[in-house]
Amino acid sequence: MSILSKLSFKDQAFKLREQTVLDATTRLLASKGFDLMTMDDVAGEAGISKPSLYKHFKSKEDLATEVMIRLLDGALEYLAALDAGLSSKERLASLLEWALRVRLQGGLPFLPSASAQVKEMLTRSIRYVTRVYKLHKQMEALVEQAKTAGDIRSDLPTDVILYAYYSRTCDPAVDYMKDYGRYSDDAIVAHMHAIIFAGIGGTGQV
Amino acid sequence: MSILSKLSFKDQAFKLREQTVLDATTRLLASKGFDLMTMDDVAGEAGISKPSLYKHFKSKEDLATEVMIRLLDGALEYLAALDAGLSSKERLASLLEWALRVRLQGGLPFLPSASAQVKEMLTRSIRYVTRVYKLHKQMEALVEQAKTAGDIRSDLPTDVILYAYYSRTCDPAVDYMKDYGRYSDDAIVAHMHAIIFAGIGGTGQV
DNA sequence: GTCTATATGGGGATAGAC
DNA sequence: GTCTATCCCCATATAGAC
Numbered sequence: 001m002s003i004l005s006k007l008s009f010k011d012q013a014f015k016l017r018e019q020t021v022l023d024a025t026t027r028l029l030a031s032k033g034f035d036l037m038t039m040d041d042v043a044g045e046a047g048i049s050k051p052s053l054y055k056h057f058k059s060k061e062d063l064a065t066e067v068m069i070r071l072l073d074g075a076l077e078y079l080a081a082l083d084a085g086l087s088s089k090e091r092l093a094s095l096l097e098w099a100l101r102v103r104l105q106g107g108l109p110f111l112p113s114a115s116a117q118v119k120e121m122l123t124r125s126i127r128y129v130t131r132v133y134k135l136h137k138q139m140e141a142l143v144e145q146a147k148t149a150g151d152i153r154s155d156l157p158t159d160v161i162l163y164a165y166y167s168r169t170c171d172p173a174v175d176y177m178k179d180y181g182r183y184s185d186d187a188i189v190a191h192m193h194a195i196i197f198a199g200i201g202g203t204g205q206v
Numbered sequence: 207m208s209i210l211s212k213l214s215f216k217d218q219a220f221k222l223r224e225q226t227v228l229d230a231t232t233r234l235l236a237s238k239g240f241d242l243m244t245m246d247d248v249a250g251e252a253g254i255s256k257p258s259l260y261k262h263f264k265s266k267e268d269l270a271t272e273v274m275i276r277l278l279d280g281a282l283e284y285l286a287a288l289d290a291g292l293s294s295k296e297r298l299a300s301l302l303e304w305a306l307r308v309r310l311q312g313g314l315p316f317l318p319s320a321s322a323q324v325k326e327m328l329t330r331s332i333r334y335v336t337r338v339y340k341l342h343k344q345m346e347a348l349v350e351q352a353k354t355a356g357d358i359r360s361d362l363p364t365d366v367i368l369y370a371y372y373s374r375t376c377d378p379a380v381d382y383m384k385d386y387g388r389y390s391d392d393a394i395v396a397h398m399h400a401i402i403f404a405g406i407g408g409t410g411q412v
Numbered sequence: 413g414t415c416t417a418t419a420t421g422g423g424g425a426t427a428g429a430c
Numbered sequence: 431g432t433c434t435a436t437c438c439c440c441a442t443a444t445a446g447a448c
Binding site: 031032033035036089111114115116117146147149150151152153154155156157159160161163164165166167170171172173175176177180181183191194195196197198199200201202 | 237238239241242295317320321322323352353355356357358359360361362363365366367369370371372373376377378379381382383386387389397400401402403404405406407408
């Protein structure tokens with residue numbers, strides 16, 4: 001039974017419209033970024049008026065935060081649904097591939113912006129921080145396990161590995177491969193996988 | 207003989223003030239980014255008034271573009287001044303270290319923004335594009351040579367290698383290592399070197 | 413060339429009708 | 431709850447005095 005069937009007809013429409021707005025905002029955040037995205041853009045893209053938009057979300061910051069929360073929920077769900085037989089390194093690789101494909105289809109990276117304002121905005125949201133913490137703890141465990149298995153280098157600190165990993169989801173190299181290199185999504189994912197796990201150095205070189 | 211000594215006293219002061227403005231803008235672009243940086247910020251940081259600022263640079267875009275041009279000139283100079291005995295891979299590593307240290311000291315990355323607006327702004331400047339092209343050609347040659355020497359993987363396209371390389375100069379992992387990991391600049395440089403050249407995978411793993 | 417003071421436009425947010 | 435029309439701040443850019 002869908003969650004929607006518990007609600008009245010009007011509330012269903014309201015909830016659906018909310019998802020439409022979140023979808024539109026996701027696309028706009030991905031293409032223009034937080035600073036350049038205007039509430040007029042969002043209203044136009046979602047097909048509603050600006051005051052209606054403000055009935056759903058009390059501010060631009062609130063709206064963007066909800067988008068990021070939904071994205072993190074998606075990541076947590078994906079991670080939880082992974083095949084039980086996969087190794088830790090395979091899980092890391094699979095989640096990275098998921099994130100890259102989300103982004104290649106107009107979605108958002110985990111780290112949406114280097115802007116101090118956006119970072120601060122997100123850390124003010126308890127619901128966002130809770131999810132980041134939960135995901136980070138799971139990722140930490142995966143890296144530790146992969147280190148033990150010898151699939152991830154043990155000579156680099158775990159947090160450094162994770163920072164590098166998260167950063168690949170917003171790597172500008174993806175845009176360059178797509179826009180200038182004309183690579184297919186599959187090729188881009190494969191290249192990013194190679195770059196993060198094996199590096200660009202020749203075999204045996206450090 | 208300094209270039210300044212060819213100019214009148216007044217022009218010398220003018221040129222020096224221009225460098226002060228560029229320095230201030232560099233710091234502000236690094237901390238706030240183009241969108242959030244205001245011309246009031248720049249004027250205040252440089253210690254002049256806004257109209258004076260506009261006597262030096264005709265627009266905010268012009269100002270930011272000049273900053274990027276000066277940065278690229280710095281990179282080209284650094285590359286040209288490298289010891290003749292260095293291998294191609296050593297040159298690549300050295301330039302990356304230079305770029306990371308510039309950034310760690312409040313400077314800018316090569317790829318200043320993922321914003322379409324900023325990218326378009328920069329590509330409108332012939333002087334900027336000329337320098338990007340010149341640097342890119344030199345980098346391409348270095349990667350090709352390093353591939354031949356077996357120091358860089360030959361199974362990845364050269365442009366993919368370069369996109370990954372450029373992206374490391376603006377990698378958010380650097381900020382995370384500095385802000386959350388409390389790593390020293392030397393440690394950050396070493397970790398970034400390890401990540402780009404050797405990857406995070408265990409030895410012999412791909 | 414430098415300043416104070418100001419014009420102009422855009423964008424976040426809302427009042428009030430329906 | 432949805433819209434039209436509007437408020438108001440802020441940031442780019444400039445006019446005009448010295």
